[in-house]
């Protein structure tokens with residue numbers, strides 16, 4: 001397996017794109033079944049899809065095995081069918097391969113695929129040491145929890161092979177939610193067939209998937225509402241632009257000015273033309289290139305040239321904080337609400353605000369907001385969507401599996417480095433998001449660009465950074481993304 005350093009290194013397709021490929025498409029199990037049905041209707045054969053999936057998988061497995069023994073665990077359905085096709089393809093290439101099949105193939109295609117493999121098929125895993133273990137037991141057809149016996153088999157096979165590859169999703173993972181048993185083994189590579197599934201970017205299984213790759217089997221764009229956000233080039237300033245046109249951002253500070261200073265710094269480095277720090281407090285770290293506006297907030301926010309506002313980092317929760325949030329919402333400008341602004345937000349406060357608003361809650365803030373707006377959901381995705389609908393805001397639900405909910409639409413992201421889990425990194429993100437909102441005027445584009453810039457900055461700054469170091473790294477990150 002090679003790891004490229006391109007921004008989309010985690011999500012490149014495994015094979016050359018086919019005519020109808022839609023690389024950023026994420027389909028739920030039901031949507032995948034519909035897509036499949038539409039393909040059959042148009043004359044594509046089920047067997048053809050299975051061949052594409054199995055051969056695409058074999059390409060990756062052959063590379064991972066480097067000519068050493070591969071063990072493929074095949075289940076009864078079409079996931080197992082993909083496994084048999086891969087086994088036959090590997091054998092034809094001269095890669096040593098054997099199949100472990102604890103359950104006989106049951107679907108027509110799986111039976112047909114099994115018949116094409118004339119190598120060794122075992123019904124047990126005893127002595128199955130090897131280089132690569134391939135899990136083709138269950139895919140999106142998982143119908144109930146995996147039995148103890150089969151879970152043990154998965155764990156044993158994982159332990160007795162150097163690398164583990166999951167076909168479509170690791171067996172036991174709910175493709176729609178990413179829910180999985182606690183003892184799910186860790187995989188090195190997960191190959192998704194035809195389209196991404198939500199479990200590739202959200203839910204508990206995420207930590208266990210390893211690198212994820214899409215095997216293109218020519219599933220067309222189904223126009224669904226779930227998408228993977230991939231980093232795109234950011235626009236450089238226009239020829240005739242000036243600092244106001246490039247975007248004037250008001251960073252509204254509060255009782256703890258240090259946090260909003262960091263937000264302002266990230267904002268300035270993320271492409272805004274002008275950043276004004278609206279703070280009643282001074283701070284020894286105030287840099288000379290940051291303009292401080294200490295006029296009464298209502299007056300300061302009355303500047304027509306302001307194109308975006310960010311409030312929350314270091315705001316505090318006292319009476320004054322609420323008044324400041326009210327002033328921001330009354331200004332009628334696009335705004336990013338983070339941290340304490342999210343803790344203070346209520347339906348009543350949002351009622352008269354019709355400006356575009358981006359909320360950037362972490363898990364705790366998301367839970368509080370759901371309570372305040374009387375919505376709920378079983379998964380983070382459902383909670384974020386419910387909140388987006390209840391508030392009319394875009395909701396960037398942060399964490400290891402950051403996702404963006406806007407109306408019916410959801411954008412997912414390739415996980416960023418875990419080093420981002422450091423105090424203040426959300427303050428940096430809020431500043432970046434406000435800058436991108438001022439520059440682009442588009443909530444979704446701004447939120448997506450912000451997540452990518454933030455992740456890129458974190459990669460540049462390396463391991464064990466502080467939020468201040470992260471904010472400074474927004475500068476080279478912007479340069480790399482132009």
Ligand SMILES: NC(=O)C1=CN([C@@H]2O[C@H](COP(=O)(O)OP(=O)(O)OC[C@H]3O[C@@H](n4cnc5c(N)ncnc54)[C@H](O)[C@@H]3O)[C@@H](O)[C@H]2O)[C@@H](O)CC1
Nearest residue numbers: 036049050077078079138139140141142143144145146168
């Ligand atoms: N949807 C598509 O367009 C394509 C799907 N393909 C493959 O087909 C897979 C889906 O195939 P299937 O729908 O046949 O489903 P699966 O192969 O994922 O599993 C379904 C089978 O496993 C059994 N089963 C489910 N959960 C079980 C459990 N906990 N314990 C024991 N048995 C259990 C079911 O009764 C059924 O026999 C995908 O994940 C993918 O690998 C590919 O062949 C390519 C095309």
Ligand SMILES: Nc1ncnc2c1ncn2[C@@H]1O[C@H](COP(=O)(O)OP(=O)(O)O)[C@@H](O)[C@H]1O
Nearest residue numbers: 362398399400417418420421423424425426427
């Ligand atoms: N495990 C993780 N992997 C990747 N990114 C993470 C992880 N944990 C947190 N992050 C990111 O770090 C940032 C933390 O934001 P937040 O919780 O608001 O921090 P703070 O309030 O201290 O600024 C978010 O962008 C979040 O997505």
Ligand SMILES: [K+]
Nearest residue numbers: 135138169171
């Ligand atoms: K599988």
